[in-house]
Amino acid sequence: MFQQPYQVHEVPQETRELATARKIAAIVASLTIPTIARSELAYQTLPADLEAKLVGYFHGFCMPICAAWDIDGTDVPAEATGLVVNLIFPENRTSLSHSVDSVMLNSEAFGKGMEAGRRDGELYRTTGRKGTALLQILVSDFRGFCDYSKVTADTTA
Template sequence: MFQRLYEVHEVTQETKALATARKIAAIVASLVLPTIARSELAYSALPDALEAKLVGYLKGFCLPICAAWQVDDADVPTAATGLVITLMFPDSPASFSASIDGLIAGSEAFRIGVDAGRRDGELYRTTGRKGTALLQILANDFRGFCDYSKVAADAPA
């Protein structure tokens, strides 16, 4: 599934930053995609605030991995986030992917999502475990847009 993310730099002639973003996206997608897939999130119907929170979560998850890999290029976490969105929602509207650079990135919902994603990303970086922030976000904010009952058993009590 993630094979195209691991293409060799020399074969694809992509920049080192993009190659790094693809590797980070593959890690984040492999950890987040099962939860999103089980929830059957109706991403096409998300209001801006929830879209911003989800995008923020994904970007926040990428940040600790970038820090651990000593990635200095500030565009790498954003590129990785866009790649994760494309993997998770291949038929997503263009605005969903574009929201990373838009006004949504300055919203409070985006900041809350980044903080939650960063906590899960840091936990993954230090322990190898996924964390529960995404489950809590789905339980608290996305219940009307996904089948939370399919992932509720994984949620903390």
């Protein structure tokens, strides 16, 4: 179900922004895939608000990395977010990644997910450690859609 993060290779026709987004997506995916895979998240059945929270988390995580790399005023964070979704849920390309629209971006759930992702991204940027916000989101909001016992074991360890 889950795909291991791919090696980032430069593509000759690729823009610098897209190449940067691929690198950021690879970082975020490599840090979040183990948690999501362990939880056995049933992403195919997520309600729209939970999809928004998860996508918001990925977007928020990308933002501190972009800031650390002095990426301003571009679409790199949004592009990286879409790439993260495609890396983590390769079989679900048509749902999560294409449901990112203005309604989702302006939703309260997206904002909450983005703030949680930003906290984990900032922790990663400053210390190199991944945070626990994703685990906390899975435990509190995604109980009916993942193996709660595996997630709980991670939060108490």
